[in-house]
Amino acid sequence: MNERGFANLHNAQAIARAQVPKLSFEEFRPYILSAVAGRQRVAAFFGDAASSSEGVDLYAVLADSARGLLRVGSTTLDSNRFASLTPDCPQVHLFEREIAEQYGVCPEGHPWLKPVRFHASYRAGHDVWGRKPGEAPVIGITDFYRVEGEEIHEVAVGPVHAGIIEPGHFRFQCHGEQVFHLEVSLGYQHRGVERALMGSPTKRTIHMIESTVGDTTIGHATAYCQAIEGLASCQAPIRAEALRGIALELERLANHTGDLGALAGDVGFLPTASYCGRIRGDFLNLTALICGSRFGRGMIRPGGVGFDLDEERKQHCLKRLDAAYQDVANAAGLLWDSASVQARFDGTGGVARADCLALGMVGPAARACGAEHDVRHDFPAGIYRFAQVPVSTWQSGDVFARAFVRWLEIQRSVAFIRSQLRELPDGPVRSDVAALKPDHLVVSLVEGWRGEICHVALTDSQGRLARYKITDPSFHNWYALALALRDQQISDFPLCNKSFNLSYCGHDL
């Protein structure tokens, strides 16, 4: 390893920005490459600039799962170009495209330098694609990858899809039914979340975080609150930490159950499709029993939680959790015992473990490739420091593995919620949050139901958020869907897509 390294820190631990090592780019690049070669993973890689006239700083956060440590370092670019890391480190490919789009600095040698969200550069006058100031980027106008040759044809789908689903554009290069390549081009959901968060927190901030990814309200709100509490040097009371864990696992239960149902639907197995569609609602209603909102709006707040549980409500939760679990066990069991389902799940949409590691995949999709990554285990914060959740993995990397890992996690989440409810610590559920420390940085990780949610906050000299970087797990995993489709039948796309069930708005922000 190089002489000068990154600083070590723990999940949700704030450090002064002055203590974040500032490397020269000549040190920064090889440090990241060698860390990734040593099995560390890039959790976040992003730019920051105080103003459009000033230079751009790059920050990288490395996740060292084996040691339970996060490492952070930065560099200041002395020009509007830098040597792309992507050719040597594929997992930063989308981060570099994002940096190029947001800050107008060019990662030279990037093999796939296209817009991510099709918005104007944050630094007026600096545009990697040579667009003039005021010339608005047009969504979907980019150079799509093309395979040419006899009998090759292209299938373009979206942004509007059949069904009630978020928008995105997919282009398939096909030879007959066989997919050579899938290109995923998103950005349709872009609402300017990161830009709007600069200068926070305001009365709007927690609500914007809750609405950033609507099906992961608890996950993102928890990541945000952990970051704020780290910056304010305060802690949520232990009872609140337990309630946050319960809410997070309920969110996982609802979505995993819904996904098992949708996967059943995509292979035409209607019993599980219709049962799980309903049981998903039972888990959402459990969240509403606690906080009034099926999606957990209002539950997670800086300093603790917005709602407490009385004894009666707690018993009611336990009873309904048991009933819903019995139902989902029954419905999921049908999947594993039906030859027609297994024939469609087995061997479809496989991702090799080596590709999973190279892409820096996260969440159930990574664990389905045998990668033992789970924030709850590797970087525990909140209640997960005291109550461990076993990491659920499977080896085959296909649709079956992604479905089966969900079922394994459903069982672990139910066990976790049961034990937390039974042993709920006494005490308050909210503590006061002091002002944020000026000129600090914090990295906050949460294992959302799709995988690792990473929020990085940088405060300015006034203690406001100068930069707030959100990395949804989908950001790491979209390219894995493209790999999963290679050499598959195009008709298997819906099944493969559902087996990942990635977020469009989490990617587009």
Added chain:
Amino acid sequence: MFQILRARLRQGHRTIAYPNGPAPALPDRFRGLPIVDTSKCPDGCRSCAEACPTDAIAIDGQNFRLDLGRCLFCTDCVEACPAGAIQYSQEHRLATRTREDLIYDGQTLKLADALDEKMRRVLGRSLKLRQVCAGGSGASEADLNVLGTVVFDLARFGIQFVASPRHADGLVVTGPVSENMRSALLETYAAIPEPKIVIAVGAEAISGGIFRGHSEVHDGCDGLLPVDLYIPGGPPHPLTILDGFLRLLGRLGEDAQGLQVPGQS
């Protein structure tokens, strides 16, 4: 096969009786229509208006106005009120026909009227809808999908979500309408044959919600499309959406279109 049949027996019949029977019980913490008792308001107090994250509240003395089209149904105003003048009720019925009807005085909400007789003759028993998510967070979309589950079984009312706008009678919009989805939304609308309706679901689609004012979004579909039904919420409960759909089609019998909230002092 026997296992599947046994599971079928076990899982049972789950479709709600509503609207012919009672609506399913909502959790006691459910945040439906807020009820405001302005007689409790301290003089000159603006705490609720100042706390509201979407500036949905205007208060001038005892003259209280809440824009339900912007309201996230969060708890900030309730917590900020020193007098306990704002409370959420269990009332799930919220849909209106006009944007103005969403400006609510805290006591009486004019719920949506049915479509006129000609439109009801065309759409009343068979309504095919195309949904477009235009910057939506996925929550409103999820609760629209819920209407298709066995619990709500939307198809029993002749209402169905279809894949092609060419097959649709109307458009259901979610999300604040991101600039990047604007043209796809307008093209989808244009592809729907006349006569057609537009339904805006959730605060984001009605007013931009929490994203209101961002240069990346259009503050909802009002102004871009002629909206026939507004279903407020952050996001709305599936029952609220279903109520809105059935109300628009005149399928809820002869119940009062104006809603008087009981228990006012």
